[in-house]
Amino acid sequence: MFEPLTIGELARRTGVATSALRFYEEQGLIQSVRTPAGHRRFARPVIRRVAFIVFAQRVGMSLQEIRTELARLPENRVPNQEDWARLSRTWKARIDERIAELERLKDGLTGCIGCGCLSIERCRFANPHDRAGKLGPGPRFWMGRTQESES
Amino acid sequence: MFEPLTIGELARRTGVATSALRFYEEQGLIQSVRTPAGHRRFARPVIRRVAFIVFAQRVGMSLQEIRTELARLPENRVPNQEDWARLSRTWKARIDERIAELERLKDGLTGCIGCGCLSIERCRFANPHDRAGKLGPGPRFWMGRTQESES
DNA sequence: ATAGGATTTCAAGTGCACTTGAAGTCAAGC
DNA sequence: GCTTGACTTCAAGTGCACTTGAAATCCTAT
Numbered sequence: 001m002f003e004p005l006t007i008g009e010l011a012r013r014t015g016v017a018t019s020a021l022r023f024y025e026e027q028g029l030i031q032s033v034r035t036p037a038g039h040r041r042f043a044r045p046v047i048r049r050v051a052f053i054v055f056a057q058r059v060g061m062s063l064q065e066i067r068t069e070l071a072r073l074p075e076n077r078v079p080n081q082e083d084w085a086r087l088s089r090t091w092k093a094r095i096d097e098r099i100a101e102l103e104r105l106k107d108g109l110t111g112c113i114g115c116g117c118l119s120i121e122r123c124r125f126a127n128p129h130d131r132a133g134k135l136g137p138g139p140r141f142w143m144g145r146t147q148e149s150e151s
Numbered sequence: 152m153f154e155p156l157t158i159g160e161l162a163r164r165t166g167v168a169t170s171a172l173r174f175y176e177e178q179g180l181i182q183s184v185r186t187p188a189g190h191r192r193f194a195r196p197v198i199r200r201v202a203f204i205v206f207a208q209r210v211g212m213s214l215q216e217i218r219t220e221l222a223r224l225p226e227n228r229v230p231n232q233e234d235w236a237r238l239s240r241t242w243k244a245r246i247d248e249r250i251a252e253l254e255r256l257k258d259g260l261t262g263c264i265g266c267g268c269l270s271i272e273r274c275r276f277a278n279p280h281d282r283a284g285k286l287g288p289g290p291r292f293w294m295g296r297t298q299e300s301e302s
Numbered sequence: 303a304t305a306g307g308a309t310t311t312c313a314a315g316t317g318c319a320c321t322t323g324a325a326g327t328c329a330a331g332c
Numbered sequence: 333g334c335t336t337g338a339c340t341t342c343a344a345g346t347g348c349a350c351t352t353g354a355a356a357t358c359c360t361a362t
Binding site: 017020023027037038062063 | 348349350351352357358359
């Protein structure tokens with residue numbers, strides 16, 4: 001059988017720090033089995049899972065969202081190529097949304113800021129179609145900013 | 152003369168919370184003068200500045216980077232349309248970089264994850280051209296992940 | 303047998319971009 | 333005069349995605 005990986009090996013193969021891998025496991029994004037001594041052993045398909053996490057983060061997704069997405073993979077067997085391809089397809093759509101948003105922002109840079117008639121209040125570019133996002137504290141990157149100005 | 156704005160008015164006109172506006176001022180991103188009573192009064196061009204901050208954040212820039220960018224505006228006079236248009240041009244270029252990166256990620260989703268031959272170690276998509284970014288703790292969104300795996 | 307590296311857990315710290323709360327001052331309407 | 337709301341400062345808290353450090357254990361090589 002294929003040898004499972006130690007956390008150090010997984011770190012080297014994915015470029016993700018061991019501390020991050022432990023964190024991902026704690027958050028339920030990846031799994032491991034333990035040796036009698038309590039050391040983690042990661043099955044080789046975990047590499048791909050971690051790779052996906054890295055990709056998705058760079059697209060701008062939170063670990064929360066990524067967990068939800070990974071949950072769509074089969075649990076009772078090793079995900080095959082088609083499973084990953086299916087996930088990838090929905091993510092491509094998400095990336096396209098991001099790209100579309102960036103295009104809008106680019107236009108808005110001319111329409112709202114570059115020009116003289118700035119009216120950010122009703123600017124369709126700055127707040128494209130009110131994505132429902134987490135409001136509240138913390139970075140709000142990519143989050144639609146709704147009417148939360150105050151009162 | 153044009154009436155300056157109270158912090159509440161600026162908040163309403165930009166959709167940014169007063170607490171955030173105070174934070175931006177503290178961080179040197181915007182400025183105000185004070186009334187005899189110590190209340191802030193914002194000149195009207197500040198609206199545009201705040202709008203730019205909101206845009207730039209949605210593109211994925213940190214306040215640090217935005218401050219640097221805003222520093223390119225003239226300090227001794229109210230920025231005119233050409234000043235803003237100049238800033239906007241460089242930002243359009245940045246947005247295009249982001250879009251290009253997203254396109255690469257989209258390809259990588261097929262090349263690295265969707266297909267069967269995953270080799271994240273030397274994946275050109277996951278780590279396109281090693282942007283020098285802050286490494287270390289904190290979210291690393293959009294940051295090039297360099298060889299920081301561990302020894 | 304022992305040194306050195308890899309691993310474990312757990313608690314606490316970090317950076318960013320804010321928000322929240324307390325305690326007080328100021329301004330406008332009744 | 334009094335309430336109401338907007339404003340002030342300052343300290344502390346929040347959410348995310350981790351990292352760092354301490355103290356202990358495990359594995360490997362000499």
